[in-house]
Amino acid sequence: MARAVKRSSDGGDARRERWRAHREARREEFVDATIRALTKHGPDVGMDEIAAEAGVTKPVLYRHFADKSDLYLAVGQRGTDLLMNRLKPALVDEGTPYERIYRAVDSYLATIEEFPELYHFVVRRSFTDKPVETDIATEDKRIIANTLARLLGDYLRAFDMDSGGAEPWAHAAVGMVQAAGDWWLERQSMTRQSLSDYLTKIIWFAVDGLLRSGGIAIDPQVPLSLQPNPPLRLVEPDTQGEDGDDRRARG
Template sequence: MTEPPGGKGPDKGDARRDRWRSHREARREEFVQAALRALAEHGPDFGMEHVAAAAGVTKPVLYRHFTDKADLYVALGQRGTELLFERLIPALNNEEAPVPRIRRSLHAYFSVIEEHPNLYRLLIRRPFGRDVVAEDKELIGAALSRLLGDYLRALDMDSGAAEPWGHGIVGLVQNVSEWWLERRTMSRDAVVEYLTQIIWAAIDGIVRQHGMLLDPDQPIEVNKVVKLSSRRAP
């Protein structure tokens, strides 16, 4: 049977475009992984030649997929957010008792910082004019604020403190993580445990002021999850 003119041409063209788009996305991801390896070896001052060498290609091949170094930096920033949220979101949403939940979330955050220290150092420099770290802080702070507000209302408490509390926790953790990253005067387990106790002491103190007691090792009856997306607008 003869195929009608134009019967499947557009479909085949769309399929080819989709395959080419998928191929380019896969190659960009390969080069981002190579950039992470170059970062680990050469530090935040790595060059495109280091990325090309890590990927086993020439610089012209690299520039077919990234318009310039800033374009690669943006991709690294997006990958950094993905790495963080891939671990942080499940930890925050684990319906555990308060202290184990706090501890697990802190371990998730510090594990990414520990495994990719040069990526974090690069991103706080804002090399492409975009403050990825501040954007992630805002997302996490807003999500924690909503979570704390839900809990405060569930306990019949004033939820007005939820925002300063949520953003304050994020600021505390970031400042401590930057100090720890440069000093390393204690293990990751130790700094996580200190922070866990500090955060829990604040929560416990506020709750006690309202005449209530929470068991740090028992799940709260009304458990809440954190609504936090790992997708950031380009």
């Protein structure tokens, strides 16, 4: 694949960009169809059914996705984007500690409430024969937990406390919210607000206890002034290179 382009000065690859954008759009279109097929036929959809839902036949699907897991990953990525776009402002925006925790928790719950099929598809890994190693939900949790760990670690260090507990703490918090959300989504025996409140309290208690054990006491109702540096970001620093294309239409 190395430099197979004929390099016809610069006119030749004018198409390239167009095609690339087209492929991208087509993939998204298939992801949409997959989600539709998923809600229609349940989690055991076959590739034929997905293709039919998209109005094409199987080989077309396979031109855009290497195999079923690839499609699965793309569907998961859709969910990830959805969630991250909501979680990010909740975490980075200013406010009192209590508010920030609440916003984060509640925006998560709101997201899974709004897209329950997508959520279930991602967490129960129904579908996909082989992959295993690339699990969307685990990966997402890892990303969010890392972000939280940095956030909390910065605060702990700012208070001259041992920051070693930040990482397990972050993973614990993420797992906690996920598990509680899963339970809540299944049998909605309380309002979302109540659950968000409970979870926020629990998280706050844990943070507060951690700080108190280091001799620090802060007021959950007073905004913290500490600015994490460098600024917080949710995405992994993997797909860096040149990503000037992070502007995308969002319906």
